[in-house]
Amino acid sequence: MSNKTSIEGLSALLHTLMLIPQHRWITVRELQQQLALIDIHRTTRSIKRYLDEVIVEVFNVECDSMSMPHVYRKTSEQLLKLNKQEMLYWQLTNKYLQPLIPDALNYGQGRSSERDNLLQDKASAISKEQLWLSKVHLNLPNTRSWSNKQQQILGSVHEALLNNRMLKVSSQALQQEQTFIEPLGLSVQCDALLLLFRLSDQHPIHTVALPLIDEASVSTFSFTYPSDFNVEQFMLDLEEAGYPEFHSPMRRVNP
Template identity: 35%
Template sequence: MAKRPETIETTLLAIELLRRIPRGRKITARELHEQLSHAGIERDLRTIQRHLEMLCNHFDIECDLRNRPYGYRWLENSRGVSLPVLNPQESLLLAMAEAHLKPILPTRLIKSMTGFFTQAQRNLHASGQSRLEAEWPDKVRVVATSQPLLPPPIAEGVFEAVSEALYLNRWLKLTYRNAAGRESENKVMPLGLAQQGPRLYLVCRFDGYDNERSLALNRILAASVSTFSFERPAGFNLKKYDDDGRFGFGEGHQIYLTFEIDRAAGLHLLESPLSIDQTHREIPPDRLEISATVVDSAMLQWFLAAFGDAVSHVQRQPVTEGDAIR
C-alpha cells in the first residue's frame, strides 16, 4: 500500500509523456520537461529521460541517438496506445482557439498545450475523415471594423513576464516609456489583459495607489515577475472596467446622447444599437434622430467624427448615477 501513490504518479507521468510525444517530428526530453513543468507537473529532467527510455522499450517510440539532444517520436505506422485522442471536431476547436486566443493566453498554458496543438493540426491535415473540419478555418474570418493596422512590436520577454505575473497574482516590476517618451521604473499589480485591435493593454494598479490604469504592452521596455504575491482587489471587475469606457479613453461618465444622422449612414445603428435603451425617430425626408445612454469617451468622439457632415445636432446630457443603465 505504501508504494501505491508512487505507482500512480509514475503511471500518470507515463501517460502525459505518451500524449505529448508527436508523430512526424521529434521532441527532446528537455522540451517535454518544459511542457510538463508549464502544465504544473514538476519532475527533474533525469526522471523524464528515464521514463522515455522505458517507453521506448515498451511502445513504438523511436529515439534518435545520432545527435544530442536525443529526439523522440512515434513511428509513422504505429497505432499508438488506446488513450483518449482528439476527434476531428475537437481538433478544429483547439486549432481555432490557438489561432485566435494565443495573444491573450498565459505563456505557460500555451507551452503546456504545445503537444495538443500539434496533434490538433496533424489530425486536421492527415486524415481524410476530417476533411470538412480542415476546410472550416478557410471558410470563416474575423474582419476589421476599421483600417487594419499591424501589431506594434513587444520587447522580448515582456508578454511572458506580464502573463506569468497576471496568472500567478504576483507583483510585476517594469520599465515603461509613456507616449511622451519619458521612461520610469514601476512596481504594479497586474489585474487584466485586454486586446484592442492589434494592441495589447495591461490593466494594473501602481504600488501605493488604489485606481486602475491601462499600459500598452509595446511601451513596456522590460518586465520581471516579483516573488511577492497579492490579493486581487475584491472591487475590481475587468468587464465593468471595459463597460465604463476605460479602453475608449473615458472615465466611466455616462451621458444621454442625441444626434441626427443621414438615414443611409445611420441605418446600421438600427440593427446594431448603441445601447439597450436606444430610440430613434424618422426625420423626413431621409434623416434619423438617434438617442441613447452611452459612456462619454474619446472613442465616442472619434465615432461621431467619422461620419463627417452626415451627423449634426449632437447633444450630450449628463446622466446621474440613479438614471444610469445598470
Template identity: 30%
Template structure:
C-alpha cells in the first residue's frame, strides 16, 4: 500500500510540474516550488529539481543551464502536455478572467494559474489564427456610471494575506486607518471581498461583535494571519449584505419613496426600474414615480444628483414619514 501511495504521489507531482511548464518562456525550480505550495503540494526545491531533470530526459523540454537557477520550457515544435494546450476560446476566456477577476480571485488560485495566463497571452499575441480573438479584448469594456477615478494604492502583500485567510477561514489581525485617519488594530473574521468601482472592500466581523463591517483594503497597512480557523456565521451571506444596501452606506432598512422627475432626466427609469414594485404615472412634463428601495447614503446622493430635475414628495421608512417636501 505504501509503495502504491508513493507512486501516486510521484506521478501527481510530475503531472503538476508538467502542467506548469510554459512554452514561450523559461520557468525555474524556485518558481515551481512557490506555485506548488500555493495548491498545497509541499516538496523541497531539491525534489523539484530532480523531477525536472528526469522530466527533461523523458519529455520534449528545453533545459537552459547557462545560469542558475536553470530554466525549463517546452521545445518550440513540441505539442507539449495535451492538458496544457489552450484553444483560441480558452485563451480568450483566460485573458479576460485575468483582466477582470485578478483582484477577487484567491491568491493561491491566481498563482497556480499563472502558467495558463502566460500561455493564453502568448497564444493571442503571436498566433495569426487568433487575430479576431485578440481584437475582441478591444471591443468590450466595463464602463463606470460615475466620473472615472484612479484606483487607490494597495499593498499586494496585504491583499495576498487577506485572500489567503478568507480562502481558509482564518482569523486575522489588521492595522488600518479610518476616514478620519485614525489608526486602529483589530482581530476580525474575514467574510468576503467586494469590488466597487476601483475600490476593494473586506467585509468582516470584529472580535466580540455580531454584526458585519466593511474595511477598505487600501486603508489596511498590516495583516497577520492567525493559525486559528473560525466558523462562518450561518446568518451571513455576501449577497444579502449587498442587497441590503450595505455597500451603499445603509443599514439594510427599506423605505418607500415618491417623487416627481422631469421626463428627460427620468426616462431611463422606464427601462431600468428602481424596484419590482415601481409605479410610474405620466404627468405633463414629468413622471410621478413611487418605489420601495434601500434607505442609504447612496440613495440620498442619487436624489441630490438630479438637482432641480427631481422633487421628493415623500419618503416613508418603517411606516413612518421620514421626510416630506
C-alpha cells in the first residue's frame, strides 16, 4: 500500500469518527453522504469496515446491531476508550472527588461554551490543572510508605475482594492465628485502611486496621458475597450509630 493510499485511508477513517454524533444514532449511508460533502468518497462497505474493525473497537463509539441497518453513536466525550485501570481512576474520581474539582477544570460537566474556551487554549488549561493540583491536599493513608510485608497483605486483600475469595489471616492484636475470614470491603479513613470482614458462616461484621494484620494469604476457597451488603452505606450507618472511632484493633458490629 502506498503512503498516499495509507494517508487517505487514515484521513477517511478519522473523518468518519469525527462525523459520528454523540446524542443520536447515524447510519452508514448517512455517513457516506456526509463524507462526500467534504470530498471523501467511500463505499458503504468500506465505511462499515472502518466502523466495525477499528472505530468501535478503539474509540468510545457503540453500534446498535439490533437495528437494520446498523446505527452508530459516540458514547462519551472522551475520545479513546479507557483501559480497566484508567476506568477505575475515573470512577473513583467521579464518586469521591467530583465536588472538589473546579467547574472551570471539569470538562465533562461544564457548559459547552466553557469547554470550547478551554480547548482553544489547551496549553494554558493544562498549566492551570497542574497548578490547581499543587493547591489541594487530601489526607489519605500513604500506602507507598508501607513495608513490603504490609504491601503484600494489602495485595492479598485486594485479590480476595476482587475474586470473592476467603483470606487466611494471622494477627497478634486480634489474637487470631491462621483464621479464615470473608473479606467484605475496604474503608479508606483519613489515617487508616479498614478491612470489613466476617468470620466464616457468622453474621456479625468486624472492622480492623490493615497494619494490625501480621499475615494474610488468599485462600483457594470462595464464598458467596452478601447481595444485600453495601460497604458505603454500612460505614455511614456505623457513623450515625455513634461509632466514630475506627482505631480499635477490632470492632464487632451487627448490621
